[in-house]
Amino acid sequence: MAAEIRQAVAAGIIVEIESMTELTRVASAGEELGLIPQVAVRVNPDFAVKGSGMRMGGGPQQFGIDAEVVPDVLSAAAGLGVDVLGFHIFAGSQNLNAEIIAEAQRRTVDLVTELAVHLPGELRYINLGGGFGIPYTEKDQPLDLDAVAANLHDLVEVITSRFPQAKPVIELGRYIVGECGVYVTQVVDRKISRGRTFLVVDGGMHHQLAASGNFGQAIRRNYPLVVGNRVDEAADESANVVGCLCTPLDLLGDDVALPPADIDDLIVIFQQGAYGLTASPTAFLGHPAPAEVLV
Ligand SMILES: Cc1ncc(COP(=O)(O)O)c(C=O)c1O
Incomplete structure (x- = not known):
């Protein structure tokens, strides 16, 4: 200091x-x-x-x-x-x-x-x-x-x-800078639990804390997100997009209308250019840091 x-x-x-x-x-x-x-x-x-x-x-x-x-x-x-x-x-x-x-x-x-x-x-x-x-x-x-x-x-x-x-x-x-950034994470599992579909991704709140609703939101709301490789398909399934951390706080999309997505599909979250990686608990569970790419 x-x-x-x-x-x-x-x-x-x-x-x-x-x-x-x-x-x-x-x-x-x-x-x-x-x-x-x-x-x-x-x-x-x-x-x-x-x-x-x-x-x-x-x-x-x-x-x-x-x-x-x-x-x-x-x-x-x-x-x-x-x-x-x-x-x-x-x-x-x-x-x-x-x-x-x-x-x-x-x-x-x-x-x-x-x-x-x-x-x-x-x-x-x-x-x-x-x-x-x-x-x-x-x-x-x-x-x-x-x-x-x-x-x-x-x-x-x-x-x-x-x-x-x-x-x-x-x-x-x-x-x-907020609107300039997108966060891309990949689906690693698709599960149905008691009628609800969960898409588990390889990222989560340790990369984008704000997208999980735990930074500056009084009431949790989903950030805009799409299945990047299925943008032309009808969004006729409701799913929860969850991160890979051991906490229910690691929720990137709650009850989102999406095209039916599966393992390897890409979840793309918008408005991620501010308060992103550097505002997130990257060391939580020790997962590798994501790549940050400037284009
Ligand atoms: C001292 C200071 N200035 C500027 C900013 C930028 O704020 P905003 O993103 O709301 O424009 C912040 C954000 O926390 C801040 O703490």
Whole structure:
């Protein structure tokens, strides 16, 4: 940790601090290197965002510094030889409602405006976080990006008028890469248990935790999946697609309409480009890691 912080400080990277401890670590790195570290404070806002798959701010949180404590942290920072450029607020991930995202971003700018008076200098950095959602099921409506963009356009004008030196940043994750990835796994067994068909595959939640519904879903829903080598065939069978781990959590498709599939067929799951392999418990049962192919 200390080595990574030193590297970041030496490279002049803005280090976003999430606690007083992190602030002191960055300050020590600056002292050792004879440099003034550039930092931003990640703030746990005093508001929460509805409709997000995962809440990342509001209420008690492991992320960021509670908004009401930030003035004290800034006072401490003033005596520690660090340069606080601004703030980062990220309220929630996987939101498909443009108006809620817009409202969260407006509230973020308002909160930053309140906090900026406690900075010793000008506000130079404002990170509005990520959170733009992507559709995972047929019921999901894609995000109205034009509405988000129109709001951001207005907000950038507000930011520029209030803080002429501030650089606004958004930090998107899944919106950029989520839809680019597919996960392919092969059927190794087909079983009927008391009338229900199970397709057992050679992959599972150790490769794609999110597809099993155990990452960011309050209610488990199937990700879009097809039998890759039977896409032209009628989906007239209902099956459960299960992984090869020793837990019922390892469920990739619950009661999915599929063409009758068998051993060696390929199950293809879409929307897998974000929070995939690296967000999964790959060591569970010690199965080999899948190939990741960039095309
Ligand atoms: C600090 C931070 N920024 C950005 C992101 C990306 O979020 P999203 O995929 O919702 O855009 C995350 C995701 O957890 C995050 O923790």
